[in-house]
Amino acid sequence: MDTTLHTPSRQELFAGFFSVGLSGFGGVLPLAHRMLVMQRRWLSDAEFTEVLGLGQVLPGPNIVNVAVAVGSRFHGVSGALTAVGGLMLAPLVIVLSLAMLYGHYQSVPALRGVLAGLASAGAGLVVAMGLRLAEKLERRGWCLAIALLTLVAVGLWRLPLLAVLLVLAPLAIALAWRTRERRS
Amino acid sequence: MSVLLSLLGTFSLFSLMAVGGANALLPEIHRYVVESNGWMTGTEFAALFAIAQAAPGPNVLVVSLIGWKVAGVPGALVSTLGMCGPSSLLSFYVARLWQRFRASPWRRVIERGLAPVTIGLVLGSAWLLSRSANDGWASWLLCGATAMVAWKSRLNPLWLLGAGALLGWLGLV
Numbered sequence: 261m262d263t264t265l266h267t268p269s270r271q272e273l274f275a276g277f278f279s280v281g282l283s284g285f286g287g288v289l290p291l292a293h294r295m296l297v298m299q300r301r302w303l304s305d306a307e308f309t310e311v312l313g314l315g316q317v318l319p320g321p322n323i324v325n326v327a328v329a330v331g332s333r334f335h336g337v338s339g340a341l342t343a344v345g346g347l348m349l350a351p352l353v354i355v356l357s358l359a360m361l362y363g364h365y366q367s368v369p370a371l372r373g374v375l376a377g378l379a380s381a382g383a384g385l386v387v388a389m390g391l392r393l394a395e396k397l398e399r400r401g402w403c404l405a406i407a408l409l410t411l412v413a414v415g416l417w418r419l420p421l422l423a424v425l426l427v428l429a430p431l432a433i434a435l436a437w438r439t440r441e442r443r444s
Numbered sequence: 445m446s447v448l449l450s451l452l453g454t455f456s457l458f459s460l461m462a463v464g465g466a467n468a469l470l471p472e473i474h475r476y477v478v479e480s481n482g483w484m485t486g487t488e489f490a491a492l493f494a495i496a497q498a499a500p501g502p503n504v505l506v507v508s509l510i511g512w513k514v515a516g517v518p519g520a521l522v523s524t525l526g527m528c529g530p531s532s533l534l535s536f537y538v539a540r541l542w543q544r545f546r547a548s549p550w551r552r553v554i555e556r557g558l559a560p561v562t563i564g565l566v567l568g569s570a571w572l573l574s575r576s577a578n579d580g581w582a583s584w585l586l587c588g589a590t591a592m593v594a595w596k597s598r599l600n601p602l603w604l605l606g607a608g609a610l611l612g613w614l615g616l617v
Contacts, residue, residue, distance in 0.1 A: 281501050288502050314542045316562075317555055319462045320531020321504035328532045329539040340536055344528065351501020352508055356520055358495050359512045370613055377586065377612020378494035379487075379577035381605050384590025385497060386467055387574065390567040391595045393559075403560040410564020414471050415571040421461050421472040425561070429463070433557030440553055 266301050270335055270342045276300055277327050277346035288323050296330065303330065323347065402435045447515050448522050455507060455526030462531065464562030466504040470569035473510060474576070483514045490577040498605050504528065583617040 268276065280291050289312070296303045303311065315325035324344055331343030365371050397403050406428060413424045454476055462469050470493070477483045484492075492513055496506035504527055511523025545551060578584045590604045611617050 283500060310542070310546070311539075313551070313555060314535065314539060316464070317551075317558060318531060318535050318538060319460050320465070320535070321462070321502055321528060322465045323502045324504060324528050324532060325535040328535040329542075332536050332539060337536070340532070344532060347502070348524070348528075351499060351505055352520070352524065355496060355499040355501065355505045355508055356512060356517065358499055359492075359509050359520075362491070362495060373612040373615050373617075374609045375491040375494055375612065376577075376583065377608040377610070377617050378498055378605055379490040379573075379608075380583040380587040380612075380617055381590045381608025382494040382497040383490070383570065383573035383577040384587040384608075385594050385601050385604065386470075386566065387570040387587070387591035388594035389467065390563060390570045391591070393563045393566060397560060397563060398556065407560040407564040407567070410561050411567045411571070413568075414565060415568035418471065418475070421469070421565075422457075425461055425463065428564075429558065429561055432561050433554055436553045436557035440549060440556075 264301070265304060268300065268302050268334055270339060272300070273331055273334065273339055273342045274346035276302070277331075277343045278350060280323075281347040282350045289326075292323060292326055302334070400439060402432075402439070406432045406435070448518055451511055451514060451519055452522040452526045455511075455523045456530050459527050459530040460534070462527075463558055464565050466502075466507055466527065467569050468562060468565035470506075471572045473507070474572055477510055477514065481514075484510075486576040488513065490573060493573060494577070494605075497601075498609075580617070586611060586617050 276295055280288055280295050283291055293308060293312075297305055297308045311326055311329045312322075314329055315322045318325050324347065327343040327347045328340045331339035331341070333339070335342065362371070362375075394407065397407065410424065410428055413419045413428070414421060458469055458472060461472070474486070474489055478486055478489050489510070492509040493506050496503070496509050499505060504524070507527040508520045508524045512520035515522075542551070574584075574587055578587050586608055590608060593599060594601060594604055608617070
């Protein structure tokens with residue numbers, strides 16, 4: 261198997277992220293892995309894990325962060341803009357077309373029913389996403405406590421997110437530091 | 445004009461708070477567009493989220509749709525720009541540092557520390573969305589069944605959304 265990596269041109273960056281944006285339903289990260297590592301071989305598996313870790317640790321849409329990191333690695337600022345543009349263009353056009361249809365036919369009873377059903381199922385998908393993440397959580401008391409406290413603070417008490425993050429994120433990172441693995 | 449500036453400014457701030465992506469932010473966005481400004485009802489908020497889920501592309505599109513509902517296409521564009529801009533700028537600069545600090549124990553510590561915060565935020569969003577989207581036992585049942593199937597199987601989520609849409613069309617939820 262040919263394992264050499266390929267350096268994409270700007271056109272290829274655009275086309276690659278365009279295909280990811282267009283084909284991802286309910287989460288595009290697995291598709292990004294397939295495109296970047298397996299199909300087009302712009303990154304090795306280890307490099308992808310690294311870029312993904314960065315995209316998830318930083319705030320903001322994860323896949324957009326990944327596109328910025330990959331685009332800028334190959335072509336600096338213009339690469340980052342090209343990759344994000346490719347990623348967002350088609351989905352933005354599609355979702356806005358759907359929105360206009362919705363605006364036009366909002367009052368049709370059948371459509372209201374369809375949207376009510378979609379909304380309930382959509383909420384269920386976010387519940388599942390949370391549960392899948394929770395399964396992978398470290399089995400430590402402080403991890404569970406931080407997750408529950410965050411949930412209660414934003415979900416039940418409706419505290420402002422900024423305040424919650426300013427208190428809980430440093431606390432969680434400090435706890436992670438205390439329980440880090442020490443390599444000899 | 446002032447609405448567009450408000451959208452741009454608020455989503456720029458949210459961009460830097462979105463630990464775990466746009467889905468972690470929904471309670472805060474709900475507070476901004478439904479509770480504080482009254483630009484839409486909770487039901488409309490849930491419907492827009494559903495449309496974003498049913499379309500291809502990243503989760504962040506829910507922000508574009510909310511911007512559209514508030515101020516049309518310009519609203520969609522400034523909201524998307526606000527949501528992606530500051531965090532992208534941060535990624536751009538941090539990407540280099542990240543490679544340089546490959547061996548630093550801090551990288552792993554930050555990842556491990558933020559993981560439970562992200563989970564709490566996503567489950568908080570899930571709770572808020574479920575309450576906005578479900579208004580009777582049938583819709584709670586659909587929501588719960590979707591969650592279980594999506595959690596335990598590898599089924600493409602589009603099928604689950606399709607099933608929800610069909611049940612809604614038939615007037616069952």
